[in-house]
Amino acid sequence: MSNVFYAPGEQRAAKVNDLFARIARRYDLLNDLQSFGLHRLWKRRVVQLANVKSGDKALDLCCGTGDISFALAKCGAETTGLDFSEKMLEVARARSQKSEVKNPPSAFRPLTSDFRLPSFQQGDAQQLPFPDNSFDAVTVGYGLRNLTNWERGVDEMVRVAKPGGRIVVLDFGKPPNALWRSIYFTHLKCSVPLIGLLFCGNSQAYAYILESLKHYPAQLAVAEKMRERKLANVRVINLLGGAMAINYGEK
Numbered sequence: 021m022s023n024v025f026y027a028p029g030e031q032r033a034a035k036v037n038d039l040f041a042r043i044a045r046r047y048d049l050l051n052d053l054q055s056f057g058l059h060r061l062w063k064r065r066v067v068q069l070a071n072v073k074s075g076d077k078a079l080d081l082c083c084g085t086g087d088i089s090f091a092l093a094k095c096g097a098e099t100t101g102l103d104f105s106e107k108m109l110e111v112a113r114a115r116s117q118k119s120e121v122k123n124p125p126s127a128f129r130p131l132t133s134d135f136r137l138p139s140f141q142q143g144d145a146q147q148l149p150f151p152d153n154s155f156d157a158v159t160v161g162y163g164l165r166n167l168t169n170w171e172r173g174v175d176e177m178v179r180v181a182k183p184g185g186r187i188v189v190l191d192f193g194k195p196p197n198a199l200w201r202s203i204y205f206t207h208l209k210c211s212v213p214l215i216g217l218l219f220c221g222n223s224q225a226y227a228y229i230l231e232s233l234k235h236y237p238a239q240l241a242v243a244e245k246m247r248e249r250k251l252a253n254v255r256v257i258n259l260l261g262g263a264m265a266i267n268y269g270e271k
């Protein structure tokens with residue numbers, strides 16, 4: 021049976037927007053529950069690879085509630101978080117106001133005194149409102165898979181990155197090992213929607229993860245696309261045996 025939040029083609033964006041509007045308030049909690057908190061480590065890895073320093077400009081696409089944007093900003097980058105969901109951006113902006121970000125516990129203290137909160141703006145990752153060669157690093161976490169056209173998303177990341185700029189993509193992956201892939205897909209099919217139902221009252225929103233992953237060619241195709249775009253040092257970093265993956269390249 022197809023998922024109520026997945027539609028191919030032109031209807032895709034409206035369905036995805038509806039999905040994130042519904043789960044925005046519970047998104048951070050559910051992320052922790054379904055990944056056992058591991059998403060925090062993987063996002064930290066993304067930020068390390070983005071390798072920004074004070075004064076750099078960073079763009080975090082499909083920023084959602086802003087985890088990666090805040091972490092880039094803490095490294096001193098002038099950071100823009102972009103998302104098309106106003107509801108997700110509302111949560112990100114509310115987090116900006118919280119002492120959690122302004123006065124973080126020591127482990128999360130800004131690495132630099134130049135710390136400025138990210139600016140959050142609404143926009144479509146497939147049609148970025150920025151000139152060519154604008155950013156030292158462009159990241160996207162769990163976003164590319166949701167786009168109507170993920171390749172267009174990569175093209176836009178490449179376009180707005182400066183020469184030498186780092187492009188980093190984190191998303192669910194497809195494990196190369198068949199046994200592990202089937203265990204992991206069973207987790208996405210059964211436990212993740214159950215967690216969604218229990219803590220968010222919505223199993224379909226979380227069943228969407230597997231549905232969208234089935235239609236997304238994942239880490240190997242993203243690497244291929246990066247090579248096609250002539251990025252340098254293209255790398256795939258498989259996490260948890262490829263259940264998650266980071267794609268990296270330099271313009």
Ligand SMILES: C[S@@+](CC[C@H](N)C(=O)[O-])C[C@H]1O[C@@H](n2cnc3c(N)ncnc32)[C@H](O)[C@@H]1O
Binds near residue numbers: 083086102103104
């Ligand atoms: C799974 S969330 C990821 C949020 C955040 N990056 C994280 O890792 O926690 C995916 C986000 O992509 C956004 N999104 C989906 N399609 C988009 C598009 N075409 N343009 C901009 N944002 C989009 C959604 O609104 C949602 O906030």
